[in-house]
Amino acid sequence: MERCRFSCSFTRYFIVFLFLLSVINGQDSSQVAPDGGFLKREYSLTKPYSSNGMTMPFWDFRDNAMLTNNYIRLTSNHQAKLGSVWNKIPCYLRDWEMQVQFKVHGGGRTLAADGFAIWYTKERMTPGPVFGSRDEFHGLGVFFDTYKNGPQAVTFPQITAMIGNGTTKYDHMTDGKINSVGSCLASFRNKDYDTFVTVRYVKETLSVRLDIDGLGEWKECFIVPGVKLPTGYFIGVSAATGDLADNHDVTNIHRQP
Numbered sequence: 001m002e003r004c005r006f007s008c009s010f011t012r013y014f015i016v017f018l019f020l021l022s023v024i025n026g027q028d029s030s031q032v033a034p035d036g037g038f039l040k041r042e043y044s045l046t047k048p049y050s051s052n053g054m055t056m057p058f059w060d061f062r063d064n065a066m067l068t069n070n071y072i073r074l075t076s077n078h079q080a081k082l083g084s085v086w087n088k089i090p091c092y093l094r095d096w097e098m099q100v101q102f103k104v105h106g107g108g109r110t111l112a113a114d115g116f117a118i119w120y121t122k123e124r125m126t127p128g129p130v131f132g133s134r135d136e137f138h139g140l141g142v143f144f145d146t147y148k149n150g151p152q153a154v155t156f157p158q159i160t161a162m163i164g165n166g167t168t169k170y171d172h173m174t175d176g177k178i179n180s181v182g183s184c185l186a187s188f189r190n191k192d193y194d195t196f197v198t199v200r201y202v203k204e205t206l207s208v209r210l211d212i213d214g215l216g217e218w219k220e221c222f223i224v225p226g227v228k229l230p231t232g233y234f235i236g237v238s239a240a241t242g243d244l245a246d247n248h249d250v251t252n253i254h255r256q257p
């Protein structure tokens with residue numbers, strides 16, 4: 001094995017080098033991983049939601065929102081209700097992804113209202129006219145609109161997204177069309193199973209994907225580049241009913257860095 005002396009010792013040193021590299025990397029990622037895991041847990045809403053049925057460690061809820069063992073009911077299927085659930089901790093990661101498991105259901109086969117919204121905003125816990133939350137918000141609203149106010153010849157529900165600068169208003173009369181940055185139609189009501197939406201914000205590109213057929217397949221709703229969102233905003237989900245109603249239930253919120 002004379003021939004091998006140099007290459008063997010080289011290989012040995014190289015293995016030691018790789019080992020040291022992996023130790024350094026390991027230290028590095030072990031510093032990041034628990035932190036990332038911690039952040040993820042703080043931003044996630046999973047069962048059991050509450051140990052006492054009244055409070056959640058990282059989330060607040062208000063108005064008609066109600067905790068059960070299996071879901072958070074933002075509104076029940078009654079007129080003129082609103083409710084919301086808001087994360088308590090501002091989100092400082094530049095890129096993020098949020099997955100929301102939900103169920104929108106009620107007695108009306110085609111007529112229901114108003115829908116719900118997923119928020120990433122400066123403001124939190126402020127009720128108002130935009131799917132149960134305040135208008136003139138700073139940040140992102142993704143609206144799951146079950147009632148068609150406008151004249152367009154399409155079948156609702158419709159999903160739209162809007163970026164607010166604190167003065168822009170959501171326009172109900174056009175179902176948010178005026179300030180929409182992306183939209184799609186999606187029949188997510190009255191499914192036998194829970195439905196899923198992923199809101200992803202990576203490298204200033206906002207995308208919304210849905211799994212509403214219960215097949216574990218994601219379908220793109222829209223993808224829009226060049227979206228500017230600051231860090232330090234709050235995650236929330238709100239819902240409202242009007243003259244028409246629906247149960248708006250959220251089962252799970254997963255946040256991924």
Ligand SMILES: *[C@@H]1O[C@H](CO)[C@@H](O)[C@H](O)[C@H]1NC(C)=O
Nearest residue numbers: 163164165166167168169179
């Ligand atoms: C917000 O956006 C609207 C519409 O684009 C614009 O007219 C307004 O000046 C903006 N306000 C601020 C505070 O940037």
Ligand SMILES: [Ca+2]
Nearest residue numbers: 145147149175
């Ligand atoms: Ca509407």
